[in-house]
Amino acid sequence: MSRTETARTSVDDAGGDDEFDPVGTLALIAVYFAILVLAWVYIYYIEFLGRDLVVVG
Amino acid sequence: MxxxxxxxxxxxxxxxxxxxxxxxxxxxxxxxxxxxxxxxEDQIDPGALDEDERFAEPRVEQVGDNHYAAYVIAYQFAFEPSPIVVPENSRVTLYVTSRDVIHGFEVAGTNANTMVVPGEVSEITVEVGEPQEYGLLCNEYCGAGHHGMEGKVHVVSEEEYANLNEGGETA
Structure with a gap:
């Protein structure tokens, strides 16, 4: 087990990402990111700035 | 790395x-x-609002070209004046203070929202649009009648505003 990890580490150190590509994690983070951006746009630009009587001073 | x-x-x-x-x-x-x-805003004496030139007579007055100032007192359990009447498409600066406890000043469903602290004057400036009636409420628990503490903000047409003011002056 430890030998395998050591081997992998050495491969990574050499610059190879071929063995470990967490596509699922990347996709999950992309979805989170999209939700955050959409929620922010909705909250700030539509709900907040879209309401009447914006305080300007 | x-x-x-x-x-x-x-x-x-x-x-x-x-x-x-x-x-x-x-x-x-x-x-x-x-x-x-x-x-x-400077601090004021909440016990002597009657002697304050702005708050002795809570009102709306014109202070500039299309700019109005509303001097509002919040107290247990109402706002004065109510309704706060302002003309359409104008800039309104609200000066709100309390003569007893901490209140809230929230024009319902809008961003005009501030705390009202005795001894302090909360100043917020907003731009109003078309004629409309807004509800006004207290959003800080201020006592047994808090739930009934409400007021109105009326945005009226310029003619109506002029008529109201003429009526007020002659009366």
Missing amino acids: HIHAYEKLWLAFAVILILLLIGSVTYGAVGPGVAMVADS
């Missing part, structure tokens, strides 16, 4: 997100001119 390509990607996402947040708040301040409620 070696960083995985995906990790670089989501680090970049995180930085972009922070820039988006800062950018949109900056846009709000520069574009629509969103401002905070400042503590720029």
